[in-house]
Amino acid sequence: MSTETAKGLRQPKRANEKLFRTLGIEPVPDEKKVEEAIRHLDDFRNKLRSFVVTMENCVKCGLCADNCHTYLGTKDPNNIPAGRADLIRKAYKRYFTPQGKLFGPLVGAEELTLETLEKWYSYFYQCSECRRCSHTCPFGLDTAEITMVGRQILFWLGIGPQLHTATAGAILKTGNHMGLTKAGIIDTLEFLAEEIEEDRNGLKVEFPTDKPDSDILYIPSSADFMLNPNTLKGAGMFFKWVGANWTMSSRITEAGNFGYLMDQTRIQREMVTRLYEECTTLGIKKIVWGECGHGWRAAKMYVASYSDLPGVAKIPMTHIHDEVAALIESGQLDLDPTRNSQKITLHDPCNYVRACGLCDQMRVIMRAVTSDFVEMTPNRERNFCCGGGSGVLFDDPAMYEYRILASNKKAEQVRETEAEVLCAPCSICKAQLYPMVKEHKLPVEVVGLIDLVGHALVFPEE
Amino acid sequence: MEQFVGQIMPYFTVAIFLGGVTWRLWRWMIPRIMHNITLSPFPGTWTAAVTWWVWQIAIFWNILKFDRALWIGAFPFHAALIAIIAGHAMGIYTLGLQFHMIAPLLVSADLSVWLSDLLGTTMGLVFLVAVLYLLYRRFTVEKVRAISSTSDFLHLFLLLTIAGLGNYMRLVPDAHTTYLEARTFMAGLFTFNPVALPQNAFFMWHFFFVQCLMIIFPFSKLMHVFGFFWMRWMVNRPFKEWAPGMPGAKVQVTK
Amino acid sequence: MPFVEIEGKQVEVDEDGFMTDPAAWFEACAYYFAKGEGIEQLTDDHWKVINYLKEYYATNGIAPMIRKLCKETGIPLKEIYELFPSGPAKGACKLGGLPKPTGCV
Numbered sequence: 001m002s003t004e005t006a007k008g009l010r011q012p013k014r015a016n017e018k019l020f021r022t023l024g025i026e027p028v029p030d031e032k033k034v035e036e037a038i039r040h041l042d043d044f045r046n047k048l049r050s051f052v053v054t055m056e057n058c059v060k061c062g063l064c065a066d067n068c069h070t071y072l073g074t075k076d077p078n079n080i081p082a083g084r085a086d087l088i089r090k091a092y093k094r095y096f097t098p099q100g101k102l103f104g105p106l107v108g109a110e111e112l113t114l115e116t117l118e119k120w121y122s123y124f125y126q127c128s129e130c131r132r133c134s135h136t137c138p139f140g141l142d143t144a145e146i147t148m149v150g151r152q153i154l155f156w157l158g159i160g161p162q163l164h165t166a167t168a169g170a171i172l173k174t175g176n177h178m179g180l181t182k183a184g185i186i187d188t189l190e191f192l193a194e195e196i197e198e199d200r201n202g203l204k205v206e207f208p209t210d211k212p213d214s215d216i217l218y219i220p221s222s223a224d225f226m227l228n229p230n231t232l233k234g235a236g237m238f239f240k241w242v243g244a245n246w247t248m249s250s251r252i253t254e255a256g257n258f259g260y261l262m263d264q265t266r267i268q269r270e271m272v273t274r275l276y277e278e279c280t281t282l283g284i285k286k287i288v289w290g291e292c293g294h295g296w297r298a299a300k301m302y303v304a305s306y307s308d309l310p311g312v313a314k315i316p317m318t319h320i321h322d323e324v325a326a327l328i329e330s331g332q333l334d335l336d337p338t339r340n341s342q343k344i345t346l347h348d349p350c351n352y353v354r355a356c357g358l359c360d361q362m363r364v365i366m367r368a369v370t371s372d373f374v375e376m377t378p379n380r381e382r383n384f385c386c387g388g389g390s391g392v393l394f395d396d397p398a399m400y401e402y403r404i405l406a407s408n409k410k411a412e413q414v415r416e417t418e419a420e421v422l423c424a425p426c427s428i429c430k431a432q433l434y435p436m437v438k439e440h441k442l443p444v445e446v447v448g449l450i451d452l453v454g455h456a457l458v459f460p461e462e
Numbered sequence: 463m464e465q466f467v468g469q470i471m472p473y474f475t476v477a478i479f480l481g482g483v484t485w486r487l488w489r490w491m492i493p494r495i496m497h498n499i500t501l502s503p504f505p506g507t508w509t510a511a512v513t514w515w516v517w518q519i520a521i522f523w524n525i526l527k528f529d530r531a532l533w534i535g536a537f538p539f540h541a542a543l544i545a546i547i548a549g550h551a552m553g554i555y556t557l558g559l560q561f562h563m564i565a566p567l568l569v570s571a572d573l574s575v576w577l578s579d580l581l582g583t584t585m586g587l588v589f590l591v592a593v594l595y596l597l598y599r600r601f602t603v604e605k606v607r608a609i610s611s612t613s614d615f616l617h618l619f620l621l622l623t624i625a626g627l628g629n630y631m632r633l634v635p636d637a638h639t640t641y642l643e644a645r646t647f648m649a650g651l652f653t654f655n656p657v658a659l660p661q662n663a664f665f666m667w668h669f670f671f672v673q674c675l676m677i678i679f680p681f682s683k684l685m686h687v688f689g690f691f692w693m694r695w696m697v698n699r700p701f702k703e704w705a706p707g708m709p710g711a712k713v714q715v716t717k
Numbered sequence: 718m719p720f721v722e723i724e725g726k727q728v729e730v731d732e733d734g735f736m737t738d739p740a741a742w743f744e745a746c747a748y749y750f751a752k753g754e755g756i757e758q759l760t761d762d763h764w765k766v767i768n769y770l771k772e773y774y775a776t777n778g779i780a781p782m783i784r785k786l787c788k789e790t791g792i793p794l795k796e797i798y799e800l801f802p803s804g805p806a807k808g809a810c811k812l813g814g815l816p817k818p819t820g821c822v
Contacts, residue, residue: 013732049493050696056486057689060614061536062606063529077608086609099613099681107682108611135501136528138518138536139690140697142499162732167819177820181778188782195784215710223821226806229784243712256821285709292821305497316704326706330716357502357701381503393821395807427821 009122010402012394015165020158023168024266027158034112038095040153041088045096050145055092058082058141064133069384070126073405078123081133081143087119088146121159124150126402128389129261129294130350135381147390151262160262164391167258168267175274176222176254185209185250188225192233201462205236207248213283214247218320219275219299220290221255221427228430230447231291234454235320241334241457242327246288249278255292256427260302261391268298269306275299276309287317291448293349293426294390300356321352321425324453325361328368334458340370345419346449347376347410347433348383349426362425365449369456376413384409386424388432403432404439411440425449467670468659472651475673482680483688490692504701515694535599539592545585546628553578554648557641583632590625593618613682620675627668637664723749735810735817739774742814750812755802763800763812765790770813780806780815 017027028036044051064081065071071079078084086108093100093109100109110116127147134142154160170179189207196205208214218239224232239246252274259267279287289296296319304312327333346366352358359380366373378384387406394400410433414422422444424433433446505511517523522540525533552560562574569577597618600606631637643660650657659666678684707715720727721734724745729737734753736742747767751759769790773781780786783805787794794805801808806818 016732045493047493047496049490049495049692050499052493053490053689053692053696056490057683057686057693059683059686060606060609060611061525061529061532062603062609063525063532065605065609067528071605077605080605080609083609097681099678103613105612106616107613131501134697136524138522138524139686140501140693141689142693142697145499163819166731166817170819178818178822179779179816184777184779184781187777188785191782191785191788216708221821226780226782226818226822229782241713242708244708245710258820288708301498301500318704318706322706323708326715327713332713332716354501355499357504357703359503381501391821395803431821 009118010126010398011118011122012125012161012163012399013396014121015160015162017158019162019165019169020160023165023172023263025156025158028156030114033114033117033157036157037117037153038091038112040156041092041149042096044149044153045092048145048149050142051149054085054141054143054145055089056097057139058085058089061138064137064143067132067136069130069132069387069409070128070406073387073408074126074402078119079126081127081137084123084127085141085143085146087116087123088150091116117154117157117159120150121154124154125161125392125394125399126406128350128385128387128392128406130385130389131354132350132382132385135354148264152264155263161394163394164258164262167391168263171254171258171267171270175250175252175271177256177258178222178226180222180225180250180253182209182250185225185248185253189232189248192229192236195229196233196237200459203237203459203462205233205240207232207236208246209248210250211247211282214245215285216244216246217279217282217284217287218246218248218290219255219287220248220253221292221295222253223256223427223431224290225253227434228291228427228448228451230451230454234448234450234452235290237454237457237459238320238324238450241459242332247282249282252278254295255290255299256295257298258391260294260298264302268302269308271298272303272307273309275303276307276311276315279311279315284315287315288323289317289319291320291425291427291450293351293428295427296358297351297355319356319358319361320450321358321361321365324450325364328364333368335368335453335456336458337367337369337371337456339456340421340452341372342370342420343372343374343418344370344421344423344452345374345376345414345417345444346379347386347414347422347424347429348380349424349429350383350385350389352426353381353383362449365453366423369452374417374419376417376419378413384413386410386429386432387436388428391428393428393431404436407432407436407440411436411442414442414444415440419444421445421447423447423449423452464659464666467666467673468647469651469656471670471673472656475676479676479679483685486680486685487688495696498699498701499696500699500701501697502701504703505698507700511694511698511700514698515691518694519690532599535592535595538588539596542585542589542592545581546589549578549582549585553582554641554644557645579632583629586625586629586632590622590629593622593625597622617678617682617684620671620678624668624671624675627664627671631662631664631668637662639665721749731817733817736814737816739771739814739816742771746814747812754808754811756800756808756812759812760800762790762792762796766792766797766800766805766809767813770809770815774813774815780810780818 020027068081090110091112099107124147129144129147131144167177193205257271387403424430425448437444522537525536558575558578561569561577562571639660639662720729731737797805806822
């Protein structure tokens with residue numbers, strides 16, 4: 001097939017060895033890869049319980065197949081969550097279980113080979129770690145945990161997509177994915193302040209950066225500085241409205257965490273460490289997180305178990321949606337929903353609804369800031385992924401084609417609502433949906449949720 | 463052969479079964495729960511979490527909700543299996559008087575035996591049909607066949623054989639074994655004073671295949687009986703949220 | 718790292734064909750990369766965008782926000798997509814010798 005690589009597998013473009021070396025990884029030569037991979041698997045087997053229990057308890061009932069957007073889009077059996085986990089499970093059985101050692105293929109055990117590792121690279125980078133399979137599994141078995149293990153081992157072997165690996169490089173250099181410099185951050189924020197002033201009758205909003213003695217540290221997604229200006233503006237207007245003493249930090253201008261997506265050790269920790277260093281430098285009392293799905297999970301659920309610094313337990317951390325929703329519920333915000341009067345639907349980012357308990361809050365906000373809100377089906381924790389989850393945002397032709405296939409289900413859901421606006425409060429969702437609405441010819445505009453809040457906020461001085 | 467299956471093998475079977483299960487559970491306890499990977503919406507308390515697990519077990523809620531066609535087979539299969547295991551223990555131990563013992567005023571001894579027979583026969587047939595359905599599904603539904611290994615089929619064939627033999631003994635008078643015969647034999651095993659198997663080839667093979675099932679149990683996906691709890695313990699547990707409210711802001715959340 | 722030859726000079730590019738060193742850029746590079754992007758001719762508008770990107774990168778070390786790019790060059794986003802089919806963040810940066818944007822783009 002023309003869209004697939006020579007090996008017959010759909011794979012994202014790989015990062016080269018030089019890039020891996022800058023991340024402290026010495027790529028493993030081909031003849032050693034299998035042996036190393038088995039050694040890492042053995043480590044994980046003794047270290048990570050979610051991995052072991054998921055490996056050993058799948059009954060192959062097949063329920064997950066039709067509940068995974070990747071299988072629905074591609075009809076590839078390796079994209080059935082149970083089938084994808086089998087790429088590791090076969091080797092796991094072969095090397096670590098008595099039945100696999102004795103009976104081999106009869107019980108589904110198989111030697112690990114370089115070809116299998118190539119399949120890992122293909123299929124673990126088609127999985128978006130959305131956990132819909134875990135949500136639907138009768139036992140709650142979590143294939144996202146398997147994908148994480150697979151990606152981590154590949155990363156240690158020196159196999160990783162150019163996109164993720166280059167982003168890891170940017171993280172180590174600047175503390176954000178886009179490689180934003182302090183000069184660039186300040187310039188962009190000044191530009192946004194000017195825009196607000198023009199659009200909102202001279203409304204003056206400040207976007208403080210690295211301001212000492214701030215109470216609130218706002219963590220924006222770095223993609224907002226390139227692609228989603230309205231999300232940043234919305235956050236700025238919200239903090240101004242409530243009169244918060246807030247700041248952003250140029251050392252950690254990143255709500256996401258690509259480390260969580262392929263290297264949950266060095267790279268993921270870098271972000272956590274920077275976050276708490278900045279809190280102590282700037283005297284932060286509370287962290288408020290911006291719109292980013294995987295990043296919010298990596299922060300809310302992983303920081304407590306991944307930080308080497310003691311400040312973690314003391315500094316509370318919430319999502320900006322939590323804050324806005326709480327203020328709306330206590331009747332404190334002056335919002336004009338008629339300013340967002342188009343028919344609008346909400347895409348629930350997987351990490352919010354299935355991993356972070358951020359679900360009702362979004363509805364509270366939607367009802368307060370828009371006047372024609374319609375739910376898509378399924379929604380909330382049963383929602384389907386946009387198809388770009390876990391950084392599957394590759395633009396090489398084979399993977400781009402895959403992204404369109406993986407978003408088939410999403411397109412169908414959005415079309416059924418007949419909405420004019422699609423609210424997707426997550427940077428990866430946005431980056432996936434901007435091109436996807438075009439490819440699927442959906443007549444919708446993609447926006448963030450805080451964009452709408454900013455737009456609906458009524459300022460007395462306007 | 464009969465002596466081996468009836469008087470020697472059972473001790474090895476039980477040792478392998480108990481030892482194997484213990485070993486597997488022990489293995490699962492060695493790796494850590496590294497991060498909180500609970501699925502949201504988060505249960506508020508441990509009571510709520512455990513209620514959710516029980517709800518899942520009681521009616522196979524996820525299967526009912528997400529794959530009705532599977533539920534039609536899976537739920538009766540498991541329900542009948544539990545009834546059958548309980549029925550074997552109770553029926554054989556009390557010689558079919560279990561219902562009379564539970565509610566002596568409501569159920570006479572004769573009625574209890576009749577009920578025991580009726581339930582046993584019904585559940586045996588339900589189980590057989592359910593196994594056939596699941597087997598048919600595994601062969602014909604492409605997405606399921608694609609992820610199945612030989613052992614997934616063999617497990618079902620093994621259950622089919624056991625259920626087939628059991629039903630045959632129930633339904634064909636010539637092949638019947640009485641509760642008393644079975645109890646005498648089992649009592650011998652339990653008191654480490656094994657006696658000969660009842661003179662019935664069907665009983666011997668039934669007993670043999672059940673032992674095969676017990677032997678492979680700890681080394682197969684059948685461990686999902688326990689796996690359910692191990693996984694739910696990780697993915698359905700309470701999580702404590704930070705309270706909203708921004709220190710230092712002019713506008714504050716009111717309670 | 719792969720190299721491409723442009724007007725007899727060896728230019729280092731990354732896996733996606735973006736220049737690894739923006740300082741090594743010279744005008745012929747834009748024409749060379751334009752061919753790969755399926756752009757037949759570089760018009761004044763193309764140059765306006767490329768020059769603005771390069772200038773912004775020189776001062777700030779990153780590519781500008783897309784909205785700012787549109788505003789400063791006076792070219793609406795839709796037209797930028799017509800000028801650079803793979804978009805301002807990818808196509809235009811490639812021609813101007815800027816590194817490929819990483820993260821959620």
